[in-house]
């Protein structure tokens with residue numbers, strides 16, 4: 001059995017993509033993502049994590065805490081992949097998705113330019129929310145104007161849709 005199968009991923013390419021994103025985040029190249037590095041990853045995409053949340057942690061500490069199953073204070077490769085797999089398969093909407101949102105965005109933003117294409121964005125939404133929600137959303141977002149060029153989504157625009165607290169789709173669940 002190959003590594004990607006052991007983690008429960010569907011495809012080898014997912015494993016490779018995750019590896020690339022992890023490496024990009026791991027600035028100190030020590031095989032773990034710490035508070036500083038995660039903060040930097042957000043800043044690179046123009047997102048300013050909150051300094052303090054209702055739990056008395058910074059937002060980035062809070063995100064790490066959600067994912068850090070072995071509770072050593074940082075995100076190891078195992079934590080990273082397992083979180084991705086749990087979120088990918090989640091149909092209850094109970095999994096913490098803040099890091100997952102960042103990972104999915106960074107997988108699509110291959111050149112690190114800070115955008116994902118409309119196709120990639122739609123593919124993610126389709127997987128998460130299914131056809132019905134997508135239909136509604138497409139009308140809402142794209143019904144107004146016919147664009148000649150494909151839209152690019154920034155991280156902020158992506159979060160406007162999928163952020164677990166404020167996104168348009170926060171309470172949407174996949175029907176099928």
Ligand SMILES: [Ca+2]
Nearest residue numbers: 026028030032
């Ligand atoms: Ca590191």
Ligand SMILES: [Ca+2]
Nearest residue numbers: 068072074076
């Ligand atoms: Ca850990």
